[in-house]
Amino acid sequence: MPLLQDQGFAQRPAIAKEVVFDDRGRTGRRRPGDPGIANVMVSNGRDIVRTAADGSWSLPVAEGDSLFVIKPPSWTTPIGFGGIPRFSRLHQPHGTPGDIDYRFAGVAPTGPLPASIDFALRRQEERRDFEALLFTDTQPENAVELAYLRDDIVAGAIGSNAAFGINHGDVMFDDLSLYERYLDILGTTGMPWHHCPGNHDINSEASDDRFSRETWKRFFGPRHYAFQYAGATFVILDNVAYLGHNPGSATSGQYRGMIGERQLQFVRNLLANLPPDDLIVLSMHIPLVTYHSPDNPSDTTVDRRALMELLSHRQHTVSFSGHMHMTEHHYLDAKEGFWGREPHHHHVLTAASGSWWSGPNTPNGIPLAHSCDGSPNGFHVLSVDGNKYSTRFVPSSKTPAAQLRIFVDGPHRRIGGEAGRNAAAVHRSLHQIPADAIEACEVVANIFDGGPRTRVAFEIADVTMQRVWMQRAASVDPFIVDVFAAHKAALKSWVEPVPSSHVWKGRLPANLKPGAHRVLVRAWDEYGREHASHMVIEVTARKSNSPV
Template structure:
């Protein structure tokens, strides 16, 4: 979820992180190099788990050339599969799963590819509400990581979630009924959640994970601003519960030749006493250590590979260009590390809107083609707001009018596309068509005279045709999308983008105040397209066809029956 905290910009330099992180980032370490500040190192073996025991057995060989990281430095295993890295208390050591291998999964299909080094556990003096990390004790003599050979095609699908964000046990059930049931049996390779797995109540993680596990896929996650331990004074201990359950706050892995770089750009600034339940301030920022990790990792990744970057807070959003809690303030530091790569894409959530952005030289991304950043639709839509449907699930239309849902990333070599999957739309419908003709349509007091949707449909009096706009919400549309409509045999009419609230969701929210979360309002939508009806449209019944072309050049079509009445109130055909 995004909220609007009061942020003290003087507390942090918003551009901090770029140069300092690059200074930290040296070449990837050979298997036996590097010392931590206190001189301690961690060593171990990445091995092929032929026995599938999860720990090394006789006959399990080491795997050479595998990357291992402590979240800052990156080492590559030697011919025997051995690595050495600097280690400090609080670090998480993890293997970067290579293509052609899988890692062990726990009972909930969560990948186990890491070791947390926290000898004393989470500091007791923090008095965290939710359980943190238990003491891990002395550093083992060898921290080993198991890999299992696995077939990985170069063309595959990934399920992309963001902001599942249940506020209660009842809303965990909504996730189960609205999206999980329909995904069981999917042929996707794995799933990713881009943060706000929970809505502050981290005790719900276990039930949530048991439900997501039923999809039957390995499932990776990163944390959002509602997955924090708010009692922590700053970023350093703000992910204790998340790390205990899911693993490192940021990490990377490969699948099918593509690199997935999962980042934590929620920079927690500590508790804000003015907020409910002790929630704190935060900004969108990648810290120095994380930027160093990215730089060190990418030095080991061939330039032509597809790099998929996931984060919670968008790099940029249409909602507010000045509020550092809704965008990444030092995105240029990330762009500097990605600009020499021809095949990159990034995904985020947080705003509960659907947006596409393209960054070029003016934004600090100097690659040949702009960098595509996709702000994804929230699984929870409007935070599970709205009336219940026939299943007893909140309708949850997003505040930009898109239905709640998720996305599917399709990778083919170093190319990609995405598609939007509405949670409860027949035939995965990709747009909504309405007719905006009533001058006082937005006035709540007139709703009593009309049923839901009647104000945004037909019949329309012929005298009002000239004033009527066709409004299309192309749910996953963006700046490269094209939309047009056609009535019967008439020429196609090009529709123009217009950033405005979706009139449908304005009405839904206005009519359902009792079931709407109090902070939810209809917000300007970046994928609304409008055009007037033809002024000479005669009384009768007409078929209006909409053709939309999405960000990837794919065509989508939908239809609306339009009735025009004459002076006598009747249509003539």
């Protein structure tokens, strides 16, 4: 395996300097009367300094480095096309290397380091309590799927009160020519947007990791950085380490989840500049850990322990990722290097594209796109109040605004074999149960954003005297098994049901009498909020081997 290079280049660093200033004229350029701003953090992606009383700063910068201001609370940077914050300057005098035949254009030569690099900030009001939108894996493969993203996800985010959004990567599915149209669409939300690079956002022709984000830098800026909003600090990381396009090598075209020493040092220096009680929010593409493939270095972050050790002395931390097209909650403790009083919460977010924009078409012409673990595609909302946080799941625009799906699973649903699983038969069989099959039937609940701390119970009116607590089961969602089986031709070739981390099961009482029964399922999610859903089941006198 080739050695992974640092994201900066190896040349002797120069010294960059100048001022962070109050852009009173909102022009982005310093004018007479625009004062410098003291005590603002500025970074080269590794080192961090604070501005002097007059707003001045200086930092070493090597070819390939990005210099950026870390937006402080109650200030904002200018906002560019698509809601992209303008807060950085790339130092790449010769631009993207010309000896690589890139499919998508990289960065133009930036020329020699200018004598002055000024960063503009503008005052803004920031409430202690605020919200942010969390997208991941928007991932359109072509122009048609980008239209799905527009209508199914972006349109649903318009009108939100969120202060900003973060896309956790795989913005595209390899076709980076779609970035410009994506940003044009995203800009309609009217809010700033931050982005983490994903493995499908790579310039795959690059021979190593250093030059794998040339198109990314042109549209989105630095590969990693930080910003503050109210009392919270947000850290954007690139934990996709590309092993390079090297024909003949066993690792050619592969990647692994790794933060790397440069970004770890950046986080270390950042934390040293922050009050101990601040909320720290980290965003990345590849999960720190995952239930689905816990030993796969392409699906987990191999140096996560180093990150957890840095965060261990902090009481208020949370991290988010995507990549898996599944929804997961993890609580990392000493086994993963986190020594804090409470485990570190790592949330793997629901993919906006779900099953990669595939599945049967819905009435509005957009694929159903349910994820392989049974969740609808959608996004999340992060709510912050001081150093406290919570999240909530928002299903896509075409999906009912539900937080759970409930049904009864048992032998009555499998009559006729897989070939008989047409949609109408599946629906009829969900809640119509032969009396002699009751003992083999279970209430199944998919709590779309559920996790280890979620509790689920059901009640049957006039039958159960108290709640029947259900058990979390690492199993495939039977509903999604049926949907995928009935629409194989509409799915992308790799899409198949996978064990879900948010399915609960509970055995039906054996004493259910023939007739209709009202079932109530209640769920208390990771934050203790209650969600509920009803269904009506019919117990019939027919035999379980009779046709539906």
